[in-house]
Amino acid sequence: MARMIFVNLPTKDLAASDAFYAGLGFEKNTDFSNEVATAWMITETIWVMVLSEEFYSSFLRNGDKATYGAGPREVLNAISGETREEVDEFARLALAHGGTIYREAAEEFPGMYSVAFLDPDGHEWEVGWMDMEATPGA
Template sequence: MTAFLEGDGLLHLREDMAVERMIFPNLPVADLRRSTEFYLGLGFKQSPQFSNEDCAAVIISDTIVVMLLHQEFFSGFLPEGDTPHLRAAGKEVVNCLSCDTREEVDTFLANAAQNGGAVFQPAREQMPGMYSGAATDPDGHVWEFMWMDPSIPE
């Protein structure tokens, strides 16, 4: 099964296509509207059929859908006694999204800053052929945007 976004803004699932793994990062958020607007401001689309007052499905690509879950709703998916850590001092994961060009890295970082996020690692050449920068969303979730030069030999 694979998923794809049509012009109608809906996420469509197809059984007749090659099986591709999908990833659905579930992120707890304090303000669902603010967080959704942040991701839409980065240029992503929302899937209305998988969004409601408790969650928003944000389509990053055909195989990546970020699920923004209001923190109380998110808590229902955790072991009893666990709570979501919004804006916690420690970070558990860095979400890294590949970009097609260096300019796309710069655009993502600029859009993050303009839509309620914070750039904490300006874009730079990490090593020859790898250009990246990182920002947090309004809830402190870390996103790295990275371009790798396809002409660098393996």
């Protein structure tokens, strides 16, 4: 079996998060979803687990708390896009389903085109596409 990654994110509003991730085109797995958590498949090996704040907090120790929005960011969730146009489409879909643009789409490094957006709870996502022929050292 291939190794998998499960990005676990707290939410204050599970319904808003569900609308956002469905709007991005991710596939909901109803076998692992209930009233406190929903499972969204990005690929067969990459999933987003959106957990109510209370349920998310049950996994934390040492007085740690769920965080949202502006301020220090520990994680930038980044996924690849297949084309520049798909990067732009993710940005459009994020805006249309309750997200906000965090960093406008741009080619900040040669051959690397990306956009960053925030989900309704302020968790940052980046979608990037690389033109391997234009990337230094390719």
